[in-house]
Amino acid sequence: MSIAESIQHIMEQSSWIRKMFEEGIELKKIHGEKNVFDFSLGNPLLEPPKKFTDNLAKLTTSNIKGLHRYMPNPGFPSSRTEIAKHLSKESGLSISMDEIIMTTGAAGGLNGILKSLLNPDDEVIVFAPFFVEYLFYISNHKGKGIIADTNEKFIPIISDLEKKITNKTKAIIINSPNNPTGVMYPESTISRIGTLIKKMEKKYNSEIYLISDEPYRKLIYSNEKYPFIFKHHSRSVIVTSHSKDLGLAGERIGYISLSPLDKDRTILFDAIIFSLRTLGHVNATALMQKAVESVQNEVVDIKIYKEKRDFLYDNLTKLGYECVKPDGAFYLFPKTPIADDTKFVSILQQYNILTVPGKGFGKGGYFRISYSVEDWVIEGSIKGFKEAYNTVK
Ligand SMILES: Cc1ncc(COP(=O)(O)O)c(C=O)c1O
Structure with missing residues (x-):
């Protein structure tokens, strides 16, 4: 079949997560649903808050005129205003609706931003381990993904980032709390990244955007304040x-916020709207924009995710697994007890445990566990994790 070679190539190489998901279906057929412990997908387990579903129910029976029509491409002014208000309160900066664009999830937003920024062969730096789709989004828009390293706590190594920035660097993507590690970057790291970007912009007479991908911003298990990027670099964008945070992955609703401190934000705003339109997004779904408008203060019951994290982290480390304790999101990224992560993941599979090798996220020697699963999956898996560990140690 005449599928584009680039797509064929990516499909052959890419998705470990999909591979594990498909193998899981087979294992479930053989052993029964309740005997397979599937940690492969990052699908939110928790249902949306009641306020959201009540609001949605009201909207579906309302007679708001024009609710289902096209609206201005960046989204309903009322939704953007509510989000701007909420984000201003969260970040301590004054953000207006003219800096907010509603999007079809973070994935849609990232593609709109990259399409707006990249010339062919421009470089975009990501930190390993990373959300693997980044590389595809970058290549969608003819950019080149460059991988920078993180330390043993999965925090960016600034000296390595400095080496990776060239006169072709157009953007740096950070993701905190992180998929796949769950680690949240401290404010000092964001500040050092901002300082380095300014130094390198001067060196190369260039402009570099800092893009912060934050779908887990509200899934943090400590009282630590989330460090917003805007004050650390003016050319910055949140997506x-x-x-x-509301358990709405299937509804495809998110937003972009441009930095109120970026003097060129109006041009970028128009470019992103145009890019999203020509990518076929046109606007984020109308009903969802309205449905999330009045629930910006709501979040799924993160206590439940925290309990799962604690149970799994405590048990795995007791068994001997080495793991950085995640600050947020719903992933654990332990070291594999043998260097070959693909091999260890296949050993876990023999105990009906499905995880994803670190290689799939650009960092071999680790594996990802998505603990956004029912308690019986976590509890039932511990025996297999123990036996797999003991077979290689
Ligand atoms: C780090 C990261 N970025 C972006 C996305 C895409 O999120 P969305 O469903 O909002 O498009 C995900 C989804 O898992 C993610 O983990």
Whole structure:
């Protein structure tokens, strides 16, 4: 079949997560649903808050005229105003609706931003381990993904980032709390990234955007304040969604916020709207924009995710697994007890445990566990995790 070679190539190489998901279906057929412990997908387990579903029910029976029509491309002014208000309160900066664009999830937003920024062969830096789709989004818009390293706590190594920035660097993507590690970057790291970007912009007489992908911003298990990027670099953009914090992954609703401190934000705003339109997004779904408008203060019951994190982290480390304790999101990224992560993941599979090798996220020697699953999956898996560990140690 005459599928584009680039797509064929990517499909052959790409998705470990999809591979594990498909193998899981087979294992479930053989052993029965309740005997397979599937940690492969990052699908939110928790249902949306009641306020959201009540609001949605009201909207579907309302007679608001024009609710289902086209609206201005960046989204309903009322939704953007509510989000701007909420984000201003969260970040301590004054953000207006003219800096907010509603999007089809974070994925849609990231593509709109990259399409707006990249010339062919421009470089975009991501930190390993990373959300693997980044590389595809970058290549969608003819850019080149460059991988920078993180330390043993999965925090960016600034000296390595410095080496990776060239005169072709157009953007740096950060993701905190992180998929796949769950680690949240401290404010000092964001500040050092901002300082380095300014130094390198001067060196190369260039402009570099800092893009912060934040779908897990509200899934944080400590009282630590979330460090916003805007004050650390003026050319910066936040992209996020309600896929995880409101449990709406299937509804494809999110937003972009441009930095109120970026003097060129109006040009970028128009470019992103145009890009999203020509990518076929046109606007984020109307009903969802309205449905999330009045629930910006709501979040799924993160206590439940925290309990799962604690149970799994405590048990795995007791068994001997080495793991950085995640600050947020719903992933654990332990070291594999043998260097070959693909091999260890296949050993876990023999105990009906499905995880994803670190290689799939650009960092071999680790594996990802998505603990956004029912308690019986977590509890039932511990025996297999123990036996798999003991077979290689
Ligand atoms: C780090 C990261 N960015 C972006 C996305 C895409 O999110 P959305 O469903 O909002 O498009 C995900 C989804 O898992 C993610 O983990």
